[in-house]
Amino acid sequence: MFKGVLLDLDGVVYVDDYLIEGALSTIQWLNAHHYAVRFITNTSTKTRNQLIESLQRLEIPALEEQVFSAVQAAESWLEAQSITRVAPLVSDSVRLSLSERFEIDEMSPEVVLIGDIGDLWCYDILNRAFHWLMAGAKLVCIHRNRYWLTGGEFALDIGAFVAALEYAAGVKAVVIGKPSTEFFHEACRSMVLPPEDVLVVGDDIEADVGGAQLSGCTGVLVETGKYDAAQVERSSIRPYRQIASIADLPELLDSSSSDDS
Known part of the structure; x- marks a missing residue:
């Protein structure tokens, strides 16, 4: 049962x-x-508080401790691994949340954290992440979904970008969600x-x-x-x-x- x-x-x-x-x-x-x-x-674009607000707008009864997100799990994992310097490729709200607990370091990060940045994905951003990985940073992804549904259509999700970075840098990503x-x-x-x-x-x-x-x-x-x-x-x-x-x-x-x- x-x-x-x-x-x-x-x-x-x-x-x-x-x-x-x-x-x-x-x-x-x-x-x-x-x-x-x-x-x-x-979902890698919203913090737990934002998710709770979304549920409340839909009149879904949800307590804070009932919402368990991959973003929240990623922050916990980073702390458990004693990571202090992170280069996050994430939404602005998630980046802000990370900045309250970790140093945002885009020069010599310990971890490259992959979330969703929507239409901002481009060669320059992927190449920057590639260089961080080649310098020894660990690749961590909030999730690696293949695609998602938005506006009634399937759209490419971050799994494709994670796979590209793994292939190029010869590394294996840690998947959080x-x-x-x-x-x-x-x-x-x-x-x-x-x-x-x-x-x-x-x-x-x-x-x-x-x-x-x-x-x-x-x-x-x-x-x-x-x-x-x-x-x-x-x-x-x-x-x-x-x-x-x-x-x-x-x-x-x-x-x-x-x-x-």
Whole structure:
């Protein structure tokens, strides 16, 4: 019987600034049935406070400790590794957050931190990062997603830029967010639950479902957000269940509880 649920945000709870139908009622149902809930995300352009504000605007009840982001995990990882000097390729808000805890060093950084900078990606920026890596900096990425959904269309995500830097500099990036097992395990620890008691709901067969399975959690795939049937067909990863949307989650949990009883 599942006791905790990790809900991916973008593509499961909302898309862009629009709440997915059934998301609010499902979250209310989870709370009423005493499931531990965490909202997890690879979003690399927003701080945790910004994510909480976004949820509040959508009238999603979320406490600070329930929001677990890859940006937050990256900051924790840097501190755990005693990193002090960082060259961040991230949004302005994330850069500001980093500057409160680390020295922003674009001369001789210990770490090159890759997040999303949108349309600012260009040869000059990648080449600058390449030189930092060749000088000995470690490559760390907030996530390495292949693509994301925006404005109803798929768009290239930072995984392609991470792969380019790995290839050029001959290094291997440290991946902080999904599908990192440590990311999922930290979210489970925050609920004081073992992974086998936790259900992960996501729209990405690789990062969400694959990461969940590698971490010992159970992965459910929704057919919203950036769900792509062709990619799922090509993948060797098979979810525990595949549902149309988050609106179908209460029925799934009810049926799994009945099976266990």
